[in-house]
Amino acid sequence: xxxxxxxxxxxxxxxxxxxxxxxxxxxxxxxxxxxxxxxxxxxxxxxxxxxxxxxxxxxxxxxxxxxxxxxxxxxxxxxxxxxxxxxxxxxxxxxxx
Amino acid sequence: xxxxxxxxxxxxxxxxxxxxxxxxxxxxxxxxxxxxxxxxxxxxxxxxxxxxxxxxxxxxxxxxxxxxxxxxxxxxxxxxxxxxxxxxxxxxxxxxxxxxxxxxxxxxxxxxxxxxxxxxxxxxxxxxxxxxxxxxxxxxxxxxxxxxxxxxxxxxxxxxxxxxxxxxxxxxxxxxxxxxxxxxxxxxxxxxxxxxxxxxxxxxxxxxxxxxxxxxxxxxxxxxxxxxxxxxxxxxxxxxxxxxxxxxxxxxxxxxxxxxxxxxxxxxxxxxxxxxxxxxxxxxxxxxxxxxxxxxxxxxxxxxxxxxxxxxxxxxxxxxxxxxxxxxxxxxxxxxxxxxxxxxxxxxxxxxxxxxxxxxxxxxxxxxxxxxxxxxxxxxxxxxxxxxxxxxxxxxxxxxxxxxxxxxxxxxxxxxxxxxxxxxxxxxxxxxxxxxxxxxxxxxxxxxxxxxxxxxxxxxxxxxxxxxxxxxxxxxxxxxxxxxxxxxxxxxxxxxxxxxxxxxxxxxxxxxxxxxxxxxxxxxxxxxxxxx
Ligand SMILES: [Cu+2]
Numbered sequence: 332x333x334x335x336x337x338x339x340x341x342x343x344x345x346x347x348x349x350x351x352x353x354x355x356x357x358x359x360x361x362x363x364x365x366x367x368x369x370x371x372x373x374x375x376x377x378x379x380x381x382x383x384x385x386x387x388x389x390x391x392x393x394x395x396x397x398x399x400x401x402x403x404x405x406x407x408x409x410x411x412x413x414x415x416x417x418x419x420x421x422x423x424x425x426x427x428x
Numbered sequence: 429x430x431x432x433x434x435x436x437x438x439x440x441x442x443x444x445x446x447x448x449x450x451x452x453x454x455x456x457x458x459x460x461x462x463x464x465x466x467x468x469x470x471x472x473x474x475x476x477x478x479x480x481x482x483x484x485x486x487x488x489x490x491x492x493x494x495x496x497x498x499x500x501x502x503x504x505x506x507x508x509x510x511x512x513x514x515x516x517x518x519x520x521x522x523x524x525x526x527x528x529x530x531x532x533x534x535x536x537x538x539x540x541x542x543x544x545x546x547x548x549x550x551x552x553x554x555x556x557x558x559x560x561x562x563x564x565x566x567x568x569x570x571x572x573x574x575x576x577x578x579x580x581x582x583x584x585x586x587x588x589x590x591x592x593x594x595x596x597x598x599x600x601x602x603x604x605x606x607x608x609x610x611x612x613x614x615x616x617x618x619x620x621x622x623x624x625x626x627x628x629x630x631x632x633x634x635x636x637x638x639x640x641x642x643x644x645x646x647x648x649x650x651x652x653x654x655x656x657x658x659x660x661x662x663x664x665x666x667x668x669x670x671x672x673x674x675x676x677x678x679x680x681x682x683x684x685x686x687x688x689x690x691x692x693x694x695x696x697x698x699x700x701x702x703x704x705x706x707x708x709x710x711x712x713x714x715x716x717x718x719x720x721x722x723x724x725x726x727x728x729x730x731x732x733x734x735x736x737x738x739x740x741x742x743x744x745x746x747x748x749x750x751x752x753x754x755x756x757x758x759x760x761x762x763x764x765x766x767x768x769x770x771x772x773x774x775x776x777x778x779x780x781x782x783x784x785x786x787x788x789x790x791x792x793x794x795x796x797x798x799x800x801x802x803x804x805x806x807x808x809x810x811x812x813x814x815x816x817x818x819x820x821x822x823x824x825x826x827x828x829x830x831x832x833x834x835x836x837x838x839x840x841x842x843x844x845x846x847x848x849x850x851x852x853x854x855x856x857x858x859x860x861x862x863x864x865x866x867x868x869x870x871x872x873x874x875x876x877x878x879x880x881x882x883x884x885x886x887x888x889x890x891x892x893x894x895x896x897x898x899x900x901x902x903x904x905x906x907x908x909x910x911x912x913x914x915x916x917x918x919x920x921x922x923x924x925x926x927x928x929x930x931x932x933x934x935x936x937x938x939x940x941x942x943x944x945x946x947x948x949x950x951x952x953x954x955x956x957x958x959x960x
Contacts, residue, residue: 341656343674343692345667354703354714356644369644373699374511374687374716384512385667385689387674389656389696409708426672428660 333402333425335395342390343428344402346370347421349382356407357415359388359423361400383421461791463528465733468543468726469550470793476543477556477568479535484722485567486534488574492588495768496530498574499585500592502719506619507604508766509716512687514664514677514751515762516694517735518779519684520728522767525788527725529770541790544733545726547649547701548796551641557723558636568722570631570712575720578626586616600765607685623715630710632721645704648696654797657693658738663751664759665691676738680755684762684779698731733792736785741801750783799956816929818952823857825878827868827932828952833925850886850908852931855951864888864934865950869911872926878934883918886911888934908957929955 335342344359344367351357351372359367368388404420405412466473487498494500510519528542545554559566567574576584593612596604609615625631634640641649657676665675667689674691681688690699705713705721712721719725742749751759760780769775785791818830852867868876868884876884886908908929915921931952 341652341659343656345672354706354708356703358644370690370695371644371699371703372512373702373714374509380512380681380686381688384687385665385679386695387665387690387692389653389692391652424672426665426667426674428674 333395333400333423335397335400335425341392342395343426344368344388344390344423345426346386346388346423348372348384348386349418349421350384351406351419352408354408357420358405358407358412359402360405361395362403365394367394367402387426461786462789463539463541463791465541465729465790465792466543467546467549467793467795468556469546469554470543473543474556476540479537479540480531480543480722481556481563481566481568483531483533483535483540485574487530488567492585493591495772496534499581499720500589501527501530501768502717502724503589503620504766504768505719505724506623506716507607507609507615508684508764510684512678512690512694513681513684514675514679514759515681515684515779516678516690517676517731518782519764521732521735521785521788522764522775522777522782523719524725524728524732525790526767526769526775528788528790530768533770542729543726544729544792544795545723546730546733546795547641547645547697547727548651548654551646551649552639553632553634553705553723554639555636557632558639560636570625570721571628575625575628575631577628578621578624581624589616589620597765599763603685603763603765606683619716623717625710625712625715625717625720627710630707631712632705632723633707633709633711634705641701641704645697645700648700651796651800653692653696654734655800657691657696658734658741658797658801660691660738661742661745661747663749664755665689676735676749680758684764693731693734698727701727730795733795734797736792737797737801739785744802756780814957815954817954818931819954820952821949822854822931822933822952823949824863824933824935827875827878827930829875829928829930830952830955831872832927832929832955832957850929850955850957852929852955853953854931855953857933857950866932866934867908868930868932869908869915869921870928870930871915871921872928874920874928876928876930878930878932883914884911884930927957929957 333344346357346359348357348370351370353372355372357370359369361367367390370386370388372384402423404415406415406419466476468474468477484498487496487501490497492500504523508519510516524542528540531542532538532540557566557568559569559572565572565574590612593615604610604615609619640646647653660674660676662673662675664677665679666673667679676691676693678691678694679688702718703714705711705723706715712718713724739749750756760778762779763776764778764782765776767775767777814832816830816832818828820828822828850867854865856865857863866878866880866888867886868878868882869886870876870884876882879885912921912927916923921927933950
């Protein structure tokens with residue numbers, strides 16, 4: 332859930348994820364299917380890296396309605412897709428500039 | 429290429445690169461830059477890629493024990509690259525810059541400057557990177573004979589790389605240990621092999637017939653995303669806690685082998701372009717051996733350019749563009765121990781010592797995001813700008829016009845060192861071969877004469893290596909300063925108020941056949957006028 336207050340600047344979402352398969356795309360959308368943005372991992376994650384990663388996703392101003400919006404995630408990997416698991420999609424928040 | 433030769437009255441821009449380097453050189457490298465990095469689809473950029481092609485072939489031909497061997501240079505990335513942390517931009521700067529100097533040797537051209545892939549303007553892999561009738565064994569194409577399959581690679585490279593590994597310093601071995609490679613066997617079996625593209629035919633997902641970036645990469649390279657990435661006013665993204673803030677760089681981590689997350693430019697265009705150049709079958713670019721694909725360095729050159737654009741924007745606004753004093757003791761000393769210099773020598777460095785662009789002697793021509801960065805400042809009152817929507821069709825010798833009303837202070841064009849730059853966004857016609865896209869300025873309401881001898885003629889844009897418009901919108905960056913000045917000197921253009929910008933296509937005689945066979949309608953979408 333995020334709370335949107337309208338403004339003229341784009342929103343930036345901080346998306347918390349667990350380990351994602353290489354080459355995967357985690358797509359964020361509303362329950363109505365409005366696509367908000369996505370996250371794609373790239374690069375090594377050393378053994379000592381935390382399981383939780385934070386990716387910033389810009390969302391153009393006006394994309395989301397004012398008020399409370401639920402955000403869901405699905406995972407696309409090489410053309411096939413499924414809902415993201417609770418260990419893959421940990422949560423999302425609006426992050427300030 | 430068209431037969432027309434640019435004169436000093438004309439500024440012909442190819443593939444999105446602008447030739448107006450002066451204010452940027454002055455700002456980004458204090459006027460000391462000896463090499464200007466240009467867009468790889470510009471005429472000059474394509475010439476640099478000839479040098480690059482020659483160098484890549486020569487480097488592949490070197491013995492695997494030679495640190496300048498192409499795979500050996502690529503392997504530095506596997507051993508040391510940071511991703512998902514605040515050392516991402518700074519580590520890649522020397523990695524690209526050392527190669528630039530090495531290419532001057534093997535490409536036998538001292539003037540070589542690494543061209544950048546401005547994916548926002550050119551959301552496709554340029555023809556130069558594919559085998560063709562001119563270059564049937566193009567070393568810039570990972571399916572060419574230069575790229576070994578796994579078996580022949582293993583038999584030729586395993587022993588020389590093991591010997592190299594055994595010669596690593598203790599400090600280097602400690603770094604590899606942090607990376608998850610405690611010994612050579614783990615490096616070979618969990619590093620080299622899983623990242624190696626075993627079948628050269630799968631080396632890159634894009635082909636000459638289907639070169640376009642596809643979603644999500646094609647969305648991630650669009651200007652609004654780049655602008656969002658350039659907007660932050662702090663160096664480091666801060667996550668967690670109530671202090672969370674968007675920075676230009678990804679968040680802090682304990683060392684540069686550890687990934688913790690990605691800020692906008694790293695996570696969106698950077699990651700997604702990497703991943704889009706491979707697929708389920710393989711491909712170098714999605715892997716940690718991505719730098720085996722020569723286009724890696726054009727990709728990272730653009731990433732480095734955007735860092736420079738951001739740095740310039742920040743310094744113009746009076747900020748440092750550096751980590752805070754509190755962060756610096758954790759950021760600066762990070763060791764980068766695997767670089768190789770142009771004499772084949774180890775060139776160890778630290779993060780703090782790698783920040784500056786000036787010592788490398790290069791600077792960038794403006795590309796996508798340059799004008800936006802100034803616009804981000806302008807909204808804070810530093811440089812005025814004006815925007816107008818056109819959404820009007822244009823065609824061959826048929827103009828479409830947008831009317832800009834200039835804000836107070838925008839009339840500074842003509843003042844010393846101030847340039848006015850128009851970002852012209854348009855949907856090209858389906859066929860672009862043989863066409864030039866001409867930009868004119870004129871007093872409001874007056875139709876300009878559509879000729880390059882017209883005083884209001886500001887410059888042109890051409891597509892290179894493309895027959896079709898790919899259905900994407902393109903943004904050409906055109907310096908209109910001289911045209912505006914000519915009109916003001918002639919007394920036809922007032923110092924402030926409205927100004928018209930007209931876009932029209934023109935064609936050259938030889939391609940007339942092509943022009944007849946396809947519809948010519950393009951759409952002039954919008955124009956942004958910026959003062960620098
Ligand atoms: Cu990269």
